[in-house]
Structure formats: structure tokens, C-alpha cells
Amino acid sequence: MLATDLEFRLLNDFQRGFPLVADPWAAIGARLGCGAADVLAHLASLRDQGKISRVGPVFAPNRIGASTLAAMAVPTADLPRVAAIVSAFAGVNHNYRREHRYNLWFVANAADEAELAALLATMGTATGCPPISLPLVEEYHIDLGFDLASGRRTRHAVGQPVTRRGLDAAEWRLIHALHDGLQWQPRPFRAVADAAGLCETDVLATLAGWLDEGLMRRFGVVVRHRELGYRANAMCVWAAPDDQVSRLGHLLAGQDGVSLCYRRKRPGPDWPYTLFCMIHGHSRDAVEARRHEIAQAVGLADLPAAVLFSTDCYKQCGARYRAPDAAPPPRVGQPLPGLAA
Known part of the structure; x- marks a missing residue:
């Protein structure tokens, strides 16, 4: 508290x-x-x-490089080993255990789709657990911060999908200088500017421009929910029909208590769910009760569904982006610069 x-x-x-x-x-x-x-x-x-991870940028998904949510079905006794291997990849920034047959869930980033596919294939070979990939199709509720008073995220309407654009060399240097957030010192943007080979005024103007165009979702304090008392969180999923998922997603995003809400690509019959949201709460009972209320209100109660509570966090840090022409990320067993402690 x-x-x-x-x-x-x-x-x-x-x-x-x-x-x-x-x-x-x-x-x-x-x-x-x-x-x-x-x-x-x-x-x-x-x-x-441990209540905050950094003060820095949160970029919009798939605006810089390619990213996906992925999952593995790992034998329970083997979870520590597999989770450690997955977390050791620089392209992974979140890695959690959740209650399901698919019990290891992580976010993977790469310079482009081809490299992302190669990264997931390498993970499967290294762990013996081939991952499924669930890339973002449509986003209904974007993350502008977690409201600690109500336990829900600040709601923001989602407009038309934005396209990826190329970044110039100065922008890439700035992104790299911000990977770990601001330094705890006076004039922190001057330190960022020095690291990026820019001037402080240009750094501030570029960040403001990224916010205006939607490349950067927000800039600010990045909190750790579990350490702030929201120890129960569940990824709630439904197998919504393709011709209804957008309508249901927008309704779901408008419900109090819903945080992230989006549609993801169905990888195959083994994972039929396409509509996702996160619900955070102080207790498991509170999350389950709110999920039931939301499902009834939106019209999801009769759809095939699953609730995946998070039980362990193996890695949580900001995504580490790199320019497309930079060296590829390190493999397992190579030095891994910049990993979160």
C-alpha cells in the first residue's frame, strides 16, 4: 500500500x-x-x-517493428526451466504463468514479421515447447494508465488503425536512449539527448510529436500493479463469432473494470478464442464477480470462454526496439545486454 x-x-x-x-x-x-x-x-x-518499473515511453503496438502475444503449453515441472529460457531472449518484455493448459504467456518483439517468426521458432527449438502466436487484429481499449482509485484503466476511444512508418536515424537513437526510462537526475531529458546525440529541445519536441501522431501511447510512470495491491488479474477470453467480435469488443471495452481489450488472430482449433480483455482486482473473488457481471451485460455469457489468472511473473520490462538494419537480437547462451534485473 x-x-x-x-x-x-x-x-x-x-x-x-x-x-x-x-x-x-x-x-x-x-x-x-x-x-x-x-x-x-x-x-x-x-x-x-518495486512499485514502478520506470518513467518513460509506452509505444503503440506494431508501430515500431512487429510484436505478438504468444503462449506455450509447458509441463508444470518444466516451467522454471522453460520460463528462464524464454525470458533470456531480448525480444521478450513480458512473461507470465497463467492457469490453463497454455500456461506460459509472453510478448515478443522483433524488427519485422519475418524476424518475429524466426524468433518464435528458435524459442520452440530451445525449449521443446512450440509457441502459438496471437497477433493483434483490432484494439478496442488502449492503455493510457492504470487508475489506482478505481482499479481500471483510463478509457480512450480507438480511432482508425494507424500504419507503421519508417523512423529516421535520430528517432532510432532516441528510442534506444529511452529503453530504460529517464535517469533519476535533474534535467533528465538532457541526459537522454546526450546519449542519443541530440539536443534537449529536439528530444522534447520529438516526444511531443510521437504522442500527437499516436506512435507513443503515453509517456510517464509505469506502475507494477501487483506490488500496488492489485494481486489478482485475469486474462478473460471468448470465442466470439467473426461477424460479431468487433461489436462485442467495443461493448466490452466500455465496461468499468476492463483494462486492455482487443481482438487477436485465432491460431487454430486448439485455441478458439478471439476476444480478450484483462480485469485487475484486489482479490480473485472480486475479479471473478466482475467478469460475470460484464459477461452478462455485454451478451458474452453464452459464448465459449476461459479465464486465465496470472500466478507468476517471470519478466516485466519495457519493450526493447531496434532499427531494422541493426544486428539481430542475441540467441540463448549469448550475452544478453539490457535485460531487466
Whole structure:
């Protein structure tokens, strides 16, 4: 739990709308009635407690390179070994155990679709557990931060799908400089600019432009929900008919308590589900009760469904992107620069 109102406001108010100015800590302090040094000290403490992972960008899916949600059916006794192998790939940024026959779920990123397919194939060979891939088809509810007061994410209407665009060399350098978020020091954007070979003004202007065009979903504090008391979270899935999934998805996204909500490609008859959402709560019972209410309200109750509670987190960090002409990511057994501790 959070000890002070200041900590709560730091986490709740600055997951989005983070001030893109030369001294953001002072700008935040002015809004909270404290000094820049106090803001830095509290954020560092929250980081050390594991309640935040970083302060930095969250990019929109598939705007930079290619990504997918993937899953493996792993014998329970073999989960620690397989999870460690999967987490060791630099292209994996989230890796969880969930309650299902497909019990290991992770997000994989690569420079393009061909490299992503090769990455998944290599994982299957390395682990002996071929993954299924469930790429994003349609997104109904985008992530603009987790509301700690209500336990739901800030709702935002999804417009027309955006197309991937090429990035110039300066933009790639900036992305690489932001992989681990801002440094805990005065003028953090100056440090980012120095690392990227840019000037501070250009960094701030580029970040604001990325937000405006939708390349970057948000910039701000990235929280860890479990460490903040939301210890029960479930991926809820339904086998919605193809001609109804979009309508049902938009209805589902409008329900209180729903966080991420999207349609994913069906990989085959072994996994028939296409409509996904996440529900977070303080307890398993609360999540299950809310899921039942939502399914009844939206008209999902009679569809084939599954509820996959997360039980273990093996890896959670920001996605690590790279330019298409950069060296490919390391394989298992090679040095893995930049992995989260």
C-alpha cells in the first residue's frame, strides 16, 4: 500500500500527461506542492520498493517493428526451466504463468514479421515447447494508465488503425536512449539527448510529436500493479463469432473494470478464442464477480470462454526496439545486454 497522498498522486496522476519539459521534477513538484528533490526521492523509493518499473515511453503496438502475444503449453515441472529460457531472449518484455493448459504467456518483439517468426521458432527449438502466436487484429481499449482509485484503466476511444512508418536515424537513437526510462537526475531529458546525440529541445519536441501522431501511447510512470495491491488479474477470453467480435469488443471495452481489450488472430482449433480483455482486482473473488457481471451485460455469457489468472511473473520490462538494419537480437547462451534485473 502507499504510505502518503504524495506517493499516490505521483503514481496515479503522472502515468500520462507527464510534463515534457526540461525540468519535469520541478513541474511535478509545483503541482503537488513540494520541491523537485522531494519528487525524485519519492520516485526513487517507489522504484526501490518495486512499485514502478520506470518513467518513460509506452509505444503503440506494431508501430515500431512487429510484436505478438504468444503462449506455450509447458509441463508444470518444466516451467522454471522453460520460463528462464524464454525470458533470456531480448525480444521478450513480458512473461507470465497463467492457469490453463497454455500456461506460459509472453510478448515478443522483433524488427519485422519475418524476424518475429524466426524468433518464435528458435524459442520452440530451445525449449521443446512450440509457441502459438496471437497477433493483434483490432484494439478496442488502449492503455493510457492504470487508475489506482478505481482499479481500471483510463478509457480512450480507438480511432482508425494507424500504419507503421519508417523512423529516421535520430528517432532510432532516441528510442534506444529511452529503453530504460529517464535517469533519476535533474534535467533528465538532457541526459537522454546526450546519449542519443541530440539536443534537449529536439528530444522534447520529438516526444511531443510521437504522442500527437499516436506512435507513443503515453509517456510517464509505469506502475507494477501487483506490488500496488492489485494481486489478482485475469486474462478473460471468448470465442466470439467473426461477424460479431468487433461489436462485442467495443461493448466490452466500455465496461468499468476492463483494462486492455482487443481482438487477436485465432491460431487454430486448439485455441478458439478471439476476444480478450484483462480485469485487475484486489482479490480473485472480486475479479471473478466482475467478469460475470460484464459477461452478462455485454451478451458474452453464452459464448465459449476461459479465464486465465496470472500466478507468476517471470519478466516485466519495457519493450526493447531496434532499427531494422541493426544486428539481430542475441540467441540463448549469448550475452544478453539490457535485460531487466
